[in-house]
Amino acid sequence: MSFVIPNKVVDVIDACTLLDSSGCYKIKPLTEIRKSGYDGNSFDNVVLWESKNHQIKRSGAVIFGSDMWTSNENTNRHLTMLGGDSEIAFQLKLYALIAHICGIYKGGSGEKLSTLQTKLAALKKFGKHLLTKGLTSFHQLTKLNDLALRTLVTEYLSNIVQTTAPMNKPRVFADCFQARESFGLIDTRTAEIFEEVLSDLFKTIEETLSHPIIPTGISARIAKFSAHVVSECGNRIEEWELYNDKLLECTRNWNQPIDEIKGADLFNRSAIKNGIISKLNELAEYFIDLKVAVYIHILQFTGMRYNEVLSCRIGCTNKSDPINAKYLIEAETHKTANTFVLDTWVCNKETFEAIKLLERYSVGMEARAELILERFRGVVQDSLVHNIEVGMTERRLFGVVHSAASISFAKSGRFEDFEVKSEHFLPLFDLTLTEADIRELDRLEQNYKQIKGKDRGVPYAVGDTLRLANHMFRHSFAYFVIANKLGELDDIADQFKHLTLAMTHVYVDKGILSHEELIDLVDGYEQLLTTAIASELAEQASNNELKGGAGERFNKAANELIIGVTNSNSPNAAVIRQIHFKDLGEFKRFLAKNIETIRGLPHGYCTAGDSCKINGASVPAGCVYCPSFIVADTHKPHWIALKNRALDKLKRISSLPLEKQKDMELFVVAYTKDLRAAEYVLNTIQDPTKSSGVSL
Known part of the structure; x- marks a missing residue:
């Protein structure tokens, strides 16, 4: 007989479960629960939580005995129970309560109703099948012999599951048709048979389709x-x-x-x-x-x-x-x-x-x-x-x-x-797909109407109406950012509130080009960039605006339309031949063709390529007089900042006591060198060195 009237959720859990040796919850058979003085209806009036819904009939206390548990998460993901007075219906309610409130083990965290809804639906469908076969409890599965159990499971999976909604079923069953995950409703033997039959029925694993982008x-x-x-x-x-x-x-x-x-x-x-x-x-x-x-x-x-x-x-x-x-x-x-x-x-x-x-x-x-x-x-x-x-x-x-x-x-x-x-x-609001839209979806391998259901994987045709879904916007946003180089994975992960970059990668995989496409893109971009730089240099050289060892010589060559080609990068290298140009356009095309190894740095362009002795390192004062170095207008802001920094440092050092200034002599030399190089580039002094020849 009952000594305590249950009125709290904890009373239900304490009366209907036990903990195994690893601390995981197990649902007791109803016969064991009755020994404590309770039955399947003893907990019907226990209040689980308060629901606040816009509809008055769905608002208020949610009780254990209700056939619908209205969400306490302010969502529409309510739990619909099996209904009836069977032990299976009672066990499914216990499963839902423990999974939501406690989780698998004592001290764990429960699952959201939105997550639990799919698992409960799968267990509920199996429970209905058991009732049609004359079983009244999940625990009765342990009493069936191997042949009867395998026949029951095979019939359920092949006649009901596979023919109705086969998508993702292996994952769903792995989530809830296990001894621990089902709180003992599915014993280990039954779980193993489920796994074997599932492996046979789902030998061909269909490709997972993600939500396509919006063309x-x-x-x-x-x-x-x-x-x-x-x-x-x-x-x-x-x-x-x-x-x-x-x-x-x-x-x-x-x-x-x-x-x-x-x-x-x-x-x-x-x-x-x-x-x-x-x-x-x-x-x-x-x-x-x-x-x-x-x-x-x-x-x-x-x-x-x-x-x-x-x-x-x-x-x-x-x-x-x-x-x-x-x-x-x-x-x-x-x-x-x-x-x-x-x-x-x-x-x-x-x-x-x-x-x-x-x-x-x-x-x-x-x-x-x-x-x-x-x-x-x-x-x-x-x-x-x-x-x-x-x-x-x-x-x-x-x-x-x-x-x-x-x-x-x-x-x-x-x-x-x-x-x-x-x-x-x-x-x-026109969602009609054009030929260009179809080409884009085909290129991204996303030309399909549905990711599940009867139209799963069926391609669109020109003139069809796009099936617009909420989540497609999320995929499209990530694709657009990555494909247009507007951000990195970290940026999207932060905006999307992802815990790991692996989650983010699911959204951006179509925005990341294949290796071959990337090579083609980079090659094409480099060619365009080289042409643009050649045009920039030719125009500024014709106005005597370039600085640096090579820059001064380009100025002269652009005005005289003659350039001397040397046999090395040395300032004293011998000129092996001269090239004459009929106009500035021809000089520009010559530059575009012969500065393929140009390296862009914050303070200028290095044309030495692999022969650069300092490997293109950012050493402004050391580069500026190099016969292979060019400073264009693009780089002037860097030199202004360098000049201001050198002046500030020199001013600070000069304000120190004399003994401290002596300790800073090497810094004074370095900052003074930077200052002189900056003043040269910015036209406040002239280049004291003049030499002939230019290296390409």
């Missing part, structure tokens, strides 16, 4: 759409606020019999009565797509996960510093943490301004909610009051449900699947 052409059209919506709504926000204020005023002064009011219909009736409903409807046709546009802005230009975007609250950009072009978004993340954590993402100015506009609209809508609570709380339905109270407590950026003359809240504001509703903007 560049479509991405540009989407960005144009969202920018246009924000712009049009921005042009009308003041007018909307004016009519919203009128709606609030006439509703506040409502003088009809109070029993005629029914919920949020109050605003609509008030707008009709006061002749402003047509204008509110007209404006609503623009603002109905504002949330979709802002949602796209954030996804497209930050790489945030969709649930992170939806967690944004009014004021999420308050840490930004627009004056210094610093734009930040604060939102909740929990993918890589056990609890929700406030974190910040960098965004661009356009996204910041789009969020501010949506905030302005949402605050205006919230004024309707405040009026309901202030003036009509006792009149409208309890469900609406509850909905408004939750919504006003959360103040989510996307939480207000759009309406011309009403008010309510929802977790996502009731917009999804990127559905564009306004006739003003629908033509701009």
Whole structure:
């Protein structure tokens, strides 16, 4: 008999589990639980947690005996139980409770409901199969002989699992169809048979398909759409606020019999009565797509996960510093943490301004909610009051449900699947794939409609409509950054809140070129760069602007259109021949062809190649008079900084006592040498050395 009435979660866990020798939880058979005075219904009224949901019927205490455990994580990932009074149904509830609250072992950490949902669904499906075979408990599997157990498992995996949704099943079963992971519901022998049968059924492992990127052409059209919506709504926000204020005023002064009011219909009736409903409807046709546009802005230009975007609250950009072009978004993340954590993402100015506009609209809508609570709380339905109270407590950026003359809240504001509703903007939201889009997807090996389901791996054709998913924006953001050399893996990892770079690499693999492509790209870039440098040098040489040993000679050659080619890099090397040019263009082409070994340094160009005695090291004062060294205008800022540094150091040394200055004599020599070289390059003194010949 029962000596203690269970009323806490810990009572349920203590009564229904034991710890094995390694400290892992094991669910007791119901016969063992009954010896303590409990049965499968003894814990039905134990409160697991409090749920705060916009819907009043899903808000409040979640109890063990319920067939649906509403999320306590402020998500829509609720747990649906098997139902019924079978021991299997009871065991599945225990599995879910322990996995969520405790984890595998005592002192561990539980899993999020969003993670647990998939595992529970797999165990629940197997539990249903056991019930059809006359079994009432998972523990009865230990009593079956090997042949019966193998037949039962094979029938389940081949007839139910493989024929319905084969994708990722080996991973799912590895996660929960093990003795330890299932808290003993699946014993070791059954787990081994599962593994053997799975290995046979899934011999051919299908290639894992990641979310494809959004083709560049479509991405540009989407960005144009969202920018246009924000712009049009921005042009009308003041007018909307004016009519919203009128709606609030006439509703506040409502003088009809109070029993005629029914919920949020109050605003609509008030707008009709006061002749402003047509204008509110007209404006609503623009603002109905504002949330979709802002949602796209954030996804497209930050790489945030969709649930992170939806967690944004009014004021999420308050840490930004627009004056210094610093734009930040604060939102909740929990993918890589056990609890929700406030974190910040960098965004661009356009996204910041789009969020501010949506905030302005949402605050205006919230004024309707405040009026309901202030003036009509006792009149409208309890469900609406509850909905408004939750919504006003959360103040989510996307939480207000759009309406011309009403008010309510929802977790996502009731917009999804990127559905564009306004006739003003629908033509701009074009997801039709062009030939260029198909070529891009083919090149990236991402031309497939779905990553799972019946269209998994099926390629798109020209004219098809792209299936747009939230997570595609995240992949596209990472691809764009890497492919366009706008950042490194570390930058994306920080923005994406990844724990390891291995997680980041999944997103950027298509942005990293193959070895051969990279070689071709670098070779082509080097050729373009060499041509550009040759053009720069020829033009500056014709104006006597180059400095350095080779620079002075290029100045002379550009003006005389004659260059002497020597047999070495020595200043005294013999000129073996002279080359005459008919014009500056020919001189430029000669340079482009013969300075392939040029090395760019912060303080100049080295043309010595492998014969450079100091291997192109950054020794400005030692390089400047070298016959293979050129200083162009590009390098002047470096020499200005070098000069200022030398002057500052020399000034500091001169201010020291004489005995200290003697200790610094070598530094004085070095800084003085740097100063003289800088003054030469910057035209404050002339080069004291003159020699003939130039090395190429």
